Amino acid sequence: MKGREIFKVDGNKITRLRRHCPKCGDGFFLADHKDRLSCGKCGYTEFKKSEKKPLKTDNQIKPEGAKENSNEK
Numbered sequence: 001m002k003g004r005e006i007f008k009v010d011g012n013k014i015t016r017l018r019r020h021c022p023k024c025g026d027g028f029f030l031a032d033h034k035d036r037l038s039c040g041k042c043g044y045t046e047f048k049k050s051e052k053k054p055l056k057t058d059n060q061i062k063p064e065g066a067k068e069n070s071n072e073k
Protein backbone atom coordinates (compact mmCIF):
# COMPACT_ATOMS: atom_id res chain seq x y z
CA MET A 1 0.00 0.00 0.00
CA LYS A 2 1.58 3.24 -1.02
CA GLY A 3 0.63 6.76 -0.18
CA ARG A 4 1.29 6.62 3.52
CA GLU A 5 4.87 7.61 3.87
CA ILE A 6 5.23 8.15 7.54
CA PHE A 7 8.72 6.83 7.81
CA LYS A 8 11.78 8.32 6.33
CA VAL A 9 14.84 6.27 5.71
CA ASP A 10 17.89 8.24 6.63
CA GLY A 11 21.03 6.30 5.90
CA ASN A 12 20.53 3.03 7.67
CA LYS A 13 18.24 4.28 10.35
CA ILE A 14 14.60 4.94 10.09
CA THR A 15 13.30 8.22 11.33
CA ARG A 16 9.72 8.63 12.14
CA LEU A 17 8.46 11.70 10.41
CA ARG A 18 5.28 12.00 12.29
CA ARG A 19 4.14 10.98 15.68
CA HIS A 20 0.64 10.36 16.65
CA CYS A 21 -0.99 11.79 19.71
CA PRO A 22 -0.73 9.50 22.74
CA LYS A 23 -4.05 10.76 23.96
CA CYS A 24 -6.06 10.68 20.80
CA GLY A 25 -4.30 7.61 19.50
CA ASP A 26 -3.58 6.40 16.04
CA GLY A 27 -4.70 8.61 13.24
CA PHE A 28 -4.20 11.88 15.06
CA PHE A 29 -0.78 13.11 14.19
CA LEU A 30 1.12 15.77 16.04
CA ALA A 31 1.83 18.94 14.17
CA ASP A 32 5.52 19.40 13.72
CA HIS A 33 6.69 22.75 15.02
CA LYS A 34 10.16 24.10 15.27
CA ASP A 35 10.82 22.91 18.78
CA ARG A 36 7.75 20.96 19.68
CA LEU A 37 5.01 18.73 18.51
CA SER A 38 1.42 19.49 19.23
CA CYS A 39 -1.91 17.85 18.73
CA GLY A 40 -4.51 20.01 17.09
CA LYS A 41 -7.31 18.10 18.65
CA CYS A 42 -6.62 17.88 22.36
CA GLY A 43 -3.78 20.36 22.65
CA TYR A 44 -1.20 17.83 23.73
CA THR A 45 2.27 19.26 23.35
CA GLU A 46 5.52 17.42 23.33
CA PHE A 47 8.78 19.28 23.32
CA LYS A 48 11.67 18.06 21.31
CA LYS A 49 14.42 17.18 23.70
CA SER A 50 17.31 16.27 21.52
CA GLU A 51 18.32 19.77 20.64
CA LYS A 52 20.30 22.01 22.89
CA LYS A 53 18.82 25.23 24.06
CA PRO A 54 19.21 27.73 21.25
CA LEU A 55 18.81 30.78 23.44
CA LYS A 56 21.84 30.44 25.61
CA THR A 57 24.95 31.22 23.70
CA ASP A 58 27.90 31.82 25.88
CA ASN A 59 29.75 34.62 24.25
CA GLN A 60 27.63 35.98 21.49
CA ILE A 61 24.56 37.58 22.89
CA LYS A 62 24.71 39.44 26.15
CA PRO A 63 22.15 41.70 27.65
CA GLU A 64 22.95 45.36 27.49
CA GLY A 65 24.95 46.65 30.40
CA ALA A 66 26.24 43.26 31.37
CA LYS A 67 29.89 43.68 30.90
CA GLU A 68 32.45 41.14 31.80
CA ASN A 69 34.27 43.26 34.30
CA SER A 70 32.77 42.77 37.70
CA ASN A 71 29.09 42.96 37.35
CA GLU A 72 28.24 39.67 38.95
CA LYS A 73 26.33 39.44 42.13
Ligand SMILES: [Zn+2]
Pocket: 021, 022, 023, 024, 025, 028, 039, 040, 041, 042, 043, 044
Ligand atom coordinates in the same frame (compact mmCIF):
# COMPACT_ATOMS: atom_id res chain seq x y z
ZN1 LIG B 1 -4.57 14.66 20.84
